[in-house]
Amino acid sequence: MVICMFMRMNSENSDIFYRNPNAVAKIAGNKDYPDMYGEVKFFRVPLGTIVVTELFGLPDNHDMCAGNVYGFHIHEHGDCTGNMEDAFANAGMHFDMEHCPHPGHTGDMPPLFAFHGYTWNAFYTERFTPDMVIGRSVIVHSQSDDFMTQPSGNSGMKIGCGIIEIPAWNSGRPIAPPMR
Numbered sequence: 001m002v003i004c005m006f007m008r009m010n011s012e013n014s015d016i017f018y019r020n021p022n023a024v025a026k027i028a029g030n031k032d033y034p035d036m037y038g039e040v041k042f043f044r045v046p047l048g049t050i051v052v053t054e055l056f057g058l059p060d061n062h063d064m065c066a067g068n069v070y071g072f073h074i075h076e077h078g079d080c081t082g083n084m085e086d087a088f089a090n091a092g093m094h095f096d097m098e099h100c101p102h103p104g105h106t107g108d109m110p111p112l113f114a115f116h117g118y119t120w121n122a123f124y125t126e127r128f129t130p131d132m133v134i135g136r137s138v139i140v141h142s143q144s145d146d147f148m149t150q151p152s153g154n155s156g157m158k159i160g161c162g163i164i165e166i167p168a169w170n171s172g173r174p175i176a177p178p179m180r
């Protein structure tokens with residue numbers, strides 16, 4: 001006998017909890033953050049996209065007042081290479097289809113709030129579909145996004161990067177946050 005263990009929530013967006021993502025970026029840190037890793041998953045829903053992020057190894061300065069908030073954007077190029085000053089310089093600028101100022105870029109996303117170097121985050125957007133961002137990159141920045149300064153919100157260095165790809169596998173892992 002099969003017993004259904006899950007409660008259906010009363011939202012058409014909640015079906016992502018039963019699905020594989022339409023696109024995934026595996027994030028890695030730059031040389032100063034070699035322990036950073038995790039995934040950003042993109043799920044197509046009727047009017048837009050749900051983005052689910054889980055990252056480990058973010059900066060943790062152990063200051064309760066510091067915020068530990070990190071700018072988070074989709075950049076135009078799927079290239080996580082760079083130079084001595086900017087390890088992910090070749091990711092380019094924020095993905096921007098409509099030629100709007102920051103934070104109106106197509107690829108601007110809510111910043112990550114980290115707790116002891118860990119973050120789990122999910123949000124809904126109608127700015128892009130998963131298909132529109134495949135082949136681009138997700139960048140994690142060293143500072144919070146001020147949502148004002150041009151062209152990128154004064155969010156500091158690019159400390160993490162991942163190329164957005166069509167997933168080749170079913171991770172089989174739950175996308176809900178872990179019990180801690």
Ligand SMILES: [Zn+2]
Pocket residue numbers: 073094101102103104105107108151152153
């Ligand atoms: Zn932007």
